[in-house]
Amino acid sequence: MRFLGSYFSNDLAIDLGTANTLIWMRGRGIVLNEPSVVAIRQEGGPNGKKIIQNVGLAAKQMLGRTPHNITAIRPMKDGVIADFTVTEQMLKQFIRKAHNSRLFSPSPRIVICVPCGSTQVERRAIREAANEAGARRVELIEEPMAAAMGAGLPVEEPTGSLVVDIGGGTTEVGVISLGGMVYRGAVRVGGDKFDEAIINYIRRNYGMLIGETTAEEIKKEIGSAFPGSEVKEREVKGRNLAEGIPRSFTISSNEILEALTEPLNAIVGAVKTALEQTPPELGADIVEKGMVLTGGGALLRDIDRLLLEETGLPVIVAEDPLTCVVRGSGKALERMDEFGNIFTTD
Numbered sequence: 001m002r003f004l005g006s007y008f009s010n011d012l013a014i015d016l017g018t019a020n021t022l023i024w025m026r027g028r029g030i031v032l033n034e035p036s037v038v039a040i041r042q043e044g045g046p047n048g049k050k051i052i053q054n055v056g057l058a059a060k061q062m063l064g065r066t067p068h069n070i071t072a073i074r075p076m077k078d079g080v081i082a083d084f085t086v087t088e089q090m091l092k093q094f095i096r097k098a099h100n101s102r103l104f105s106p107s108p109r110i111v112i113c114v115p116c117g118s119t120q121v122e123r124r125a126i127r128e129a130a131n132e133a134g135a136r137r138v139e140l141i142e143e144p145m146a147a148a149m150g151a152g153l154p155v156e157e158p159t160g161s162l163v164v165d166i167g168g169g170t171t172e173v174g175v176i177s178l179g180g181m182v183y184r185g186a187v188r189v190g191g192d193k194f195d196e197a198i199i200n201y202i203r204r205n206y207g208m209l210i211g212e213t214t215a216e217e218i219k220k221e222i223g224s225a226f227p228g229s230e231v232k233e234r235e236v237k238g239r240n241l242a243e244g245i246p247r248s249f250t251i252s253s254n255e256i257l258e259a260l261t262e263p264l265n266a267i268v269g270a271v272k273t274a275l276e277q278t279p280p281e282l283g284a285d286i287v288e289k290g291m292v293l294t295g296g297g298a299l300l301r302d303i304d305r306l307l308l309e310e311t312g313l314p315v316i317v318a319e320d321p322l323t324c325v326v327r328g329s330g331k332a333l334e335r336m337d338e339f340g341n342i343f344t345t346d
């Protein structure tokens with residue numbers, strides 16, 4: 001009976017990220033992977049009804065391109081919920097979409113991951129959103145724990161594992177041993193801060209205004225975290241601030257590297273703090289095995305090189321870093337009964 005129960009259940013693991021939301025379903029794997037963006041249409045003037053027009057990819061494509069009565073927003077900021085109502089609506093729509101082709105879609109068990117720097121109030125808000133979206137039972141798991149499990153680290157063993165998850169809103173550092181987090185640290189710096197730094201650099205040095213989407217493209221194409229690799233160039237289109245008209249110019253990877261200095265330093269700082277605060281026995285394990293990078297920021301060119309140079313420790317980029325957290329949350333869900341202590345009780 002128990003086997004049948006779990007076979008037919010629609011239990012979900014959710015990575016509700018600042019940049020991307022991923023949903024994993026028991027027995028099926030990742031069933032949804034979309035940007036955490038919502039497009040809202042305002043009806044009948046500024047005090048009228050707000051109607052959700054689109055969520056996910058369709059909404060992201062509207063960012064910075066909407067007519068006056070539609071706004072595309074990201075309801076999560078810095079790793080936490082900035083707009084509760086919209087986040088809840090978005091989560092509900094994503095869950096509905098994930099259940100799409102299923103015959104039964106009763107309220108499932110949901111494991112949902114939270115940033116380790118989030119407050120009790122923020123955690124309660126996330127729990128509530130999942131309950132509102134129809135969850136029968138909600139377990140929370142801290143993001144670095146989920147990331148470590150997704151990256152295949154031996155979290156239950158008596159050995160120290162260091163994981164650094166560089167997301168859109170936050171970078172979270174965790175040291176894990178015996179199924180628990182021995183150290184947790186977070187800075188509100190991630191991919192969004194990289195994009196912002198690129199926008200500011202281009203405004204300062206070129207007098208040009210570019211949008212968030214363009215900044216993100218530049219980062220992915222020619223961004224890097226450490227000098228020495230081949231220099232790349234890219235043409236950029238933006239609005240000249242003095243003339244007010246669109247123009248294009250060329251920017252190099254060295255300039256982007258310079259633009260990213262500050263947020264990169266913040267990430268290096270967070271990793272160094274973790275190393276200083278790790279108990280010596282576990283520190284010895286980490287010296288030997290190094291650290292594992294997860295999250296979309298792990299894909300920034302040469303970020304592993306930067307951390308190697310700064311700490312002297314081996315650095316490994318996890319396989320498919322963007323999906324580690326949701327795959328890890330899925331593993332935790334599958335082993336919920338034997339593995340109770342990895343969930344947070346706050």
Ligand SMILES: Nc1ncnc2c1ncn2[C@@H]1O[C@H](COP(=O)(O)OP(=O)(O)OP(=O)(O)O)[C@@H](O)[C@H]1O
Nearest residue numbers: 017018019020167168169170191295296297299300
């Ligand atoms: N190839 C790449 N190079 C650099 N950055 C990248 C690359 N691919 C994705 N990113 C960045 O990774 C970030 C998204 O990562 P991820 O999906 O792990 O974040 P998230 O889980 O939504 O955020 P958080 O964990 O902070 O809530 C975005 O800022 C995106 O621009």
Ligand SMILES: [Mg+2]
Nearest residue numbers: 017167295325
């Ligand atoms: Mg994340």
